Amino acid sequence: MAGAIHAAGLVKTFGEVRAVDGVDLDVPEGSVLGLLGPNGAGKTTMVRLLTTLLRPDAGTATVAGHDVVRDPDAVRLSIGLSGQFAAVDDRLTGRENLRMIGELYGLRSRTARRRADELLDRFDLAGVAGRVSSTYSGGMRRRLDLAGALVVRPPVMFLDEPSVGLDPTSRLMLWDAIEDLVRQGTTLLLTTQYLEEADRLAQDLAVVDHGRVIARGTPRDLKAQAGGQRIELVVSWPEQLDAAARLLTRLGNHVPDIDRPRSTVSAPADGGVRLLAEVVAALDAEGIEITDIGLRRPTLDEVFMALTEDGPRDTGRTAVGVGASSEKE
Incomplete structure (x- = not known):
């Protein structure tokens, strides 16, 4: 009916x-x-x-x-x-x-x-x-x-x-x-x-x-279509963004996103809480200072952008791999 x-x-x-x-x-x-x-x-x-x-x-x-x-x-x-x-x-x-x-x-x-x-x-x-x-x-x-x-x-x-x-x-x-x-x-x-x-x-x-x-x-x-949990951290000093991104790449095996205006780095967190603990320890060991870190689920904004070709794009974001960075389209 x-x-x-x-x-x-x-x-x-x-x-x-x-x-x-x-x-x-x-x-x-x-x-x-x-x-x-x-x-x-x-x-x-x-x-x-x-x-x-x-x-x-x-x-x-x-x-x-x-x-x-x-x-x-x-x-x-x-x-x-x-x-x-x-x-x-x-x-x-x-x-x-x-x-x-x-x-x-x-x-x-x-x-x-x-x-x-x-x-x-x-x-x-x-x-x-x-x-x-x-x-x-x-x-x-x-x-x-x-x-x-x-x-x-x-x-x-x-x-x-x-x-x-x-x-x-x-x-x-x-x-x-x-x-x-x-x-x-x-x-x-x-x-x-x-x-x-x-x-x-x-x-x-x-x-x-x-x-x-x-x-x-x-x-x-x-x-769920936009992926599982993500780990997101905010660095205290913008010059440490790339180092934090390389650390996330090494531990999480995913290329992270950098939001430079917000001094934020995020990446998929397949390991959940275990990965979060490893990242916190590694950040401390490498002297990378952060003001916030946590796990979160995708938002509808991320779903919207992932599904629509012409969806809004954040400015100042980069996808960063180990030792290299490239500007997102």
Whole structure:
């Protein structure tokens, strides 16, 4: 049985650009799927197809059991959507914006007012609820837009990079609100560039590049693809970075990475705690001073960079072998 969000062979082209190239998705009810990928990978186009804002050139998709092409009105009544840019009416106050959304969805006036006040409190907008939204800051407008997507507690929610422009406190408010919705049974498709956000909110992840899903799995599964534990150390003196890298190469049998701006050296740690103890002893014996050392597991940032050809690259990093170094592309 298809999930709350289901797509098969979904295709969308713009001229010669194949923005979505045969995508299959199945998101079970009450779960969160995070879509990750570099800018231009096709994430927003997928959201627009699934929310009836674009018509697919090929393939099929259903949302909450309704076909996005044959029954778009039923899809729209079943979803909440917050896009990358705040969509609020500048001529209305914050409270009026939310009440209007509630009434458009069929809420009674009293219910719409109550729900608007709840969301204004939740997103720390109660103090400016009576001001027209054209006077709001960018972050306040973003919070108001997100509140609008939550007015009717929809069975399916689409959030396209919802944290863009939010300060850390507002981001935490948003995450709490999303987790409450999911606990109540809402299905969520989330696109994000914040890997911490995906790690916290999504049970399942799909990595998108050039319009295709190139990897799928839980955060734990995808991290495992990027390798096991790594040993990471921070040297006290930058001139000792190369010596520390050669030491890691000798003991760990892997070419380590150097992050010169952070004075950090890291490499796979096949030996785990045993290797860590050997490295600490060798650093002491060779007089290499460190300010920090430890074992850690791969982050989603590393998964993202490993899976996407055009993913972000850290500057000032080098891969260093014994007695030689070469700049990473």
